Amino acid sequence: MQTIENIYKPILVEIIEVIQETADVKTFKLKFKDPEQQKSFSFKAGQFAEYSVFGVGECTFCIASSPTRMDVIECSFKVAGKVTSALDRLNVGDTMGLRGPYGNWFPIEEMKGKNVVFIAGGIGLAPVRCVIWNVLDLRKEFKDVTIIYGSRSVGDLVYKRELEEWAQMNDVKTVVTVDPGGETPDWKGEIGFVPTIVEKVAPSGVDTVAIICGPPIMIKYTFPVLEKLGFTEDNMITTLENRMKCGLGKCGRCNVGNVYVCKDGPVFTHKQIKALPDEY
Amino acid sequence: MNEYIITNEQINQLASELLNKNWNVVAESSDGISFKSITQGEDIKLNPSSKPSNLSPKQFFFPKSETLFFYKKTQTDVEIIDTAGVGNKTIIFGVKPCDTALTGILSKVFNWDYKDEFFNKKVENTVLIGLKCGYNDDDCFCTSVGLSPESEKGSDIFLVPLEDGSFLAKAVTEKGSEFVKENSKFFAPATDAKSKPVEMKAAPQKKFDPARIKEWLDHNFENEYWKSLGDLCLGCAQCAYVCPTCHCFDIVDENFDYMSGRRVKNWDCCQYTMFTKHASGHNPRSHQSDRYRQRVFHKFKYYPDRFETILCTGCGRCIRGCGIGMNISEVLQQIDKF
Amino acid sequence: MAQLVELAKELLESGKVSLIIGYTAKGDNATYPFIAYTAAEAEKLVFNHHCVNNLSVYINRLDIPEAGKIGIVVKGCDARALSMLIQESQIKRENVLIIGVNCNGVVKDVEMEWKKENVAPKCAVCEVRTPKLYDELIGTLEDFEKPDPTAMQIIAKIEAMTPKERWAFWQNEFDKCIKCYACRQVCPLCYCDRCIVDENTPQWIETSATARGNFSWNIIRALHQSGRCVGCGECSRVCPMGIPIGVLNMKMNMIGMSEFGFKPGMDINEPTLVGSYKFDDKENFIR
Numbered sequence: 001m002q003t004i005e006n007i008y009k010p011i012l013v014e015i016i017e018v019i020q021e022t023a024d025v026k027t028f029k030l031k032f033k034d035p036e037q038q039k040s041f042s043f044k045a046g047q048f049a050e051y052s053v054f055g056v057g058e059c060t061f062c063i064a065s066s067p068t069r070m071d072v073i074e075c076s077f078k079v080a081g082k083v084t085s086a087l088d089r090l091n092v093g094d095t096m097g098l099r100g101p102y103g104n105w106f107p108i109e110e111m112k113g114k115n116v117v118f119i120a121g122g123i124g125l126a127p128v129r130c131v132i133w134n135v136l137d138l139r140k141e142f143k144d145v146t147i148i149y150g151s152r153s154v155g156d157l158v159y160k161r162e163l164e165e166w167a168q169m170n171d172v173k174t175v176v177t178v179d180p181g182g183e184t185p186d187w188k189g190e191i192g193f194v195p196t197i198v199e200k201v202a203p204s205g206v207d208t209v210a211i212i213c214g215p216p217i218m219i220k221y222t223f224p225v226l227e228k229l230g231f232t233e234d235n236m237i238t239t240l241e242n243r244m245k246c247g248l249g250k251c252g253r254c255n256v257g258n259v260y261v262c263k264d265g266p267v268f269t270h271k272q273i274k275a276l277p278d279e280y
Numbered sequence: 281m282n283e284y285i286i287t288n289e290q291i292n293q294l295a296s297e298l299l300n301k302n303w304n305v306v307a308e309s310s311d312g313i314s315f316k317s318i319t320q321g322e323d324i325k326l327n328p329s330s331k332p333s334n335l336s337p338k339q340f341f342f343p344k345s346e347t348l349f350f351y352k353k354t355q356t357d358v359e360i361i362d363t364a365g366v367g368n369k370t371i372i373f374g375v376k377p378c379d380t381a382l383t384g385i386l387s388k389v390f391n392w393d394y395k396d397e398f399f400n401k402k403v404e405n406t407v408l409i410g411l412k413c414g415y416n417d418d419d420c421f422c423t424s425v426g427l428s429p430e431s432e433k434g435s436d437i438f439l440v441p442l443e444d445g446s447f448l449a450k451a452v453t454e455k456g457s458e459f460v461k462e463n464s465k466f467f468a469p470a471t472d473a474k475s476k477p478v479e480m481k482a483a484p485q486k487k488f489d490p491a492r493i494k495e496w497l498d499h500n501f502e503n504e505y506w507k508s509l510g511d512l513c514l515g516c517a518q519c520a521y522v523c524p525t526c527h528c529f530d531i532v533d534e535n536f537d538y539m540s541g542r543r544v545k546n547w548d549c550c551q552y553t554m555f556t557k558h559a560s561g562h563n564p565r566s567h568q569s570d571r572y573r574q575r576v577f578h579k580f581k582y583y584p585d586r587f588e589t590i591l592c593t594g595c596g597r598c599i600r601g602c603g604i605g606m607n608i609s610e611v612l613q614q615i616d617k618f
Numbered sequence: 619m620a621q622l623v624e625l626a627k628e629l630l631e632s633g634k635v636s637l638i639i640g641y642t643a644k645g646d647n648a649t650y651p652f653i654a655y656t657a658a659e660a661e662k663l664v665f666n667h668h669c670v671n672n673l674s675v676y677i678n679r680l681d682i683p684e685a686g687k688i689g690i691v692v693k694g695c696d697a698r699a700l701s702m703l704i705q706e707s708q709i710k711r712e713n714v715l716i717i718g719v720n721c722n723g724v725v726k727d728v729e730m731e732w733k734k735e736n737v738a739p740k741c742a743v744c745e746v747r748t749p750k751l752y753d754e755l756i757g758t759l760e761d762f763e764k765p766d767p768t769a770m771q772i773i774a775k776i777e778a779m780t781p782k783e784r785w786a787f788w789q790n791e792f793d794k795c796i797k798c799y800a801c802r803q804v805c806p807l808c809y810c811d812r813c814i815v816d817e818n819t820p821q822w823i824e825t826s827a828t829a830r831g832n833f834s835w836n837i838i839r840a841l842h843q844s845g846r847c848v849g850c851g852e853c854s855r856v857c858p859m860g861i862p863i864g865v866l867n868m869k870m871n872m873i874g875m876s877e878f879g880f881k882p883g884m885d886i887n888e889p890t891l892v893g894s895y896k897f898d899d900k901e902n903f904i905r
Contacts, residue, residue, distance in 0.1 A: 095358040
């Protein structure tokens with residue numbers, strides 16, 4: 001009896017660092033247990049993977065690190081259900097599984113030569129972070145780069161050390177905001193909801209690509225602001241989240257109308273999102 | 281030349297011989313509930329006019345529960361252990377066209393970019409003996425979805441009952457021809473003197489036009505009609521599980537003990553409330569009407585859009601099995617009239 | 619049934635109920651659940667030997683917004699389920715208008731021809747041909763040929779087995795289970811917002827359709843139904859694999875009756891068996 005090629009079998013990875021981003025958000029830095037697999041693994045910014053806690057299950061997150069930095073793979077997650085709770089209990093040295101990369105990716109090539117605006121809210125910064133670093137690592141290929149990020153409160157800001165790093169860069173405009181009431185006494189950033197701050201910063205939509213990710217309500221109010229600033233439907237790009245299982249287009253769980261988030265997404269343009277039926 | 285004659289007795293003898301060679305020999309169970317592995321050749325009683333079994337033979341290609349791999353954990357490390365892989369050769373006798381078609385239909389999704397070898401190897405490893413169908417009730421609609429009681433799609437060898445009680449056996453695929461060659465003592469080449477095919481019940485009348493329906497579905501996701509369908513459907517999974525083509529599944533980890541277990545692929549159903557529910561509590565399909573709409577759309581629009589194949593064989597099992605009378609054929613006929 | 623249609627039209631037209639859950643004919647030999655919202659739709663309501671479904675499953679499950687009183691057509695066995703729902707505080711008595719029907723037996727499964735061999739096993743031992751709970755009562759009782767009490771026969775057969783034989787019997791039956799949960803969805807008393815199989819932290823009951831997963835599911839459902847199941851037989855009817863699950867529930871109810879003198883759904887004022895205690899409850903099983 002010969003064994004068969006198994007598309008559902010994960011690769012083993014080891015947690016080499018755990019970073020507590022906020023009270024309920026963690027980032028894991030992962031290394032492949034088999035260096036050969038690390039060498040042959042490649043992905044594009046925006047793709048996701050299925051992360052396993054053996055004995056508990058699998059969970060879908062984007063790959064939060066950039067493909068320009070292949071020495072570690074990073075993922076960030078918020079504790080919400082069964083598998084994320086189990087992930088929360090893992091430590092440095094523990095073994096996890098990784099299956100992927102799956103899905104489509106941000107159109108980095110088409111973005112070259114243009115201005116790029118990144119807009120994110122809360123944990124929505126995680127799927128955007130991979131493409132931020134991808135762009136910054138190839139900084140000369142892009143024109144103006146703006147990062148607008150907000151969270152409910154200072155405590156909820158993720159990737160704090162990187163927000164500082166980006167703020168230090170003189171060829172990147174970084175604007176960080178917290179919701180009104182979420183500021184601490186020594187907060188020096190903006191105070192206001194992300195869509196309001198986008199309106200204030202007012203990046204021009206001409207020859208610019210906007211990458212947006214965050215809670216549905218933030219996205220809902222950000223799109224009209226961007227439209228007013230001259231962004232086209234094709235140049236506003238977001239990444240969608242839905243309940244997924246196999247990541248391979250087979251289990252039938254993640255479809256929104258005709259579109260399979262794991263195969264046709266998770267990266268979509270505003271135009272594509274508008275065409276989706278109301279079931280996500 | 282690929283037509284042969286085989287008698288009932290020869291079929292039973294063939295089955296016995298295959299059993300001796302450790303083949304998994306499968307036929308419809310006598311209680312009409314499902315397809316089962318048999319233990320003796322005489323257990324095969326081909327009845328072309330029998331009602332489709334409650335459960336389709338889908339589970340011989342896509343089991344209701346299937347191990348993907350085992351895992352063994354140590355303090356910090358994990359070892360993944362493959363499953364045993366492909367099992368014994370399998371042969372399923374007496375499969376009607378509305379069931380044989382399932383391998384071709386499901387092959388599309390199970391090979392979409394990534395190849396599910398669990399499914400593929402089972403198809404490769406199985407010989408399907410199709411049987412011309414003489415059953416027809418109000419719930420059958422194979423002819424409306426491009427099939428018929430004589431369709432050879434998916435069969436390796438197709439049996440047509442003859443008036444003298446024997447069967448005309450057509451080798452449809454290369455696998456079928458090989459099988460006949462390897463078991464030639466049971467298959468006599470058909471001659472012009474062969475008996476005529478038995479007259480059987482007429483095929484079901486075409487009840488709706490799937491192309492017209494798809495066109496309506498293309499523009500009517502939000503139509504009021506879907507709301508009415510949600511009232512009575514109870515949201516169990518019977519229709520999906522008995523169906524030869526429903527393929528949605530769940531992947532879960534099951535532990536044997538603290539340090540070991542398996543990851544398993546189980547049948548799942550879009551009619552369950554929890555199917556699309558996010559960990560945050562948000563449910564994109566929170567009403568039964570949304571879920572029933574998904575069933576119709578998936579089978580008659582999304583699958584055809586992507587694979588040019590309808591995800592349905594018209595076997596009618598979902599209608600016969602539904603305890604409260606949901607009837608997809610009637611829904612489609614209604615849509616056809618809009 | 620003219621009497622039913624007249625009553626239904628009057629109730630809907632007067633606004634006493636916002637809808638009526640009843641049965642409608644499908645061809646000559648079948649009926650299926652149907653909801654009438656208007657007097658015109660009420661014309662389609664019927665009652666006959668093919669009215670097998672237990673409609674009380676819809677009382678809590680309907681996706682329709684709350685809008686006044688709900689009318690429902692029930693047989694005696696169905697009314698017992700309604701009674702239990704009231705006793706377990708799932709519905710308020712004043713929110714339902716119960717149209718009880720004097721029942722002359724129903725078939726085992728919806729599309730069967732009405733004759734002795736096809737009569738449902740529960741009708742052989744029915745004590746509620748006139749429902750115990752109703753606001754309106756229609757129909758007249760007539761004699762009919764009772765079938766053999768097959769359910770009781772199965773119970774007697776199992777009771778005669780040794781524990782090892784019983785284990786093998788149920789193992790064989792549960793092996794067939796495909797975890798479609800039709801039994802759960804059709805049961806009026808399986809009303810948990812989140813069923814125990816859907817609890818995944820931890821996963822108390824495995825979801826896989828394996829020997830272990832199937833056994834756990836069917837046993838836990840029988841345990842959760844003990845002292846609550848009203849014996850309507852819907853679970854056994856809808857099981858696509860023909861597993862006699864209702865038999866387990868019936869046996870548990872026999873124990874509920876013999877040990878605690880409780881029969882579910884016979885009296886809406888009676889405290890439920892698993893929802894109450896009495897000082898003189900037997901304790902002879904506590905060792």
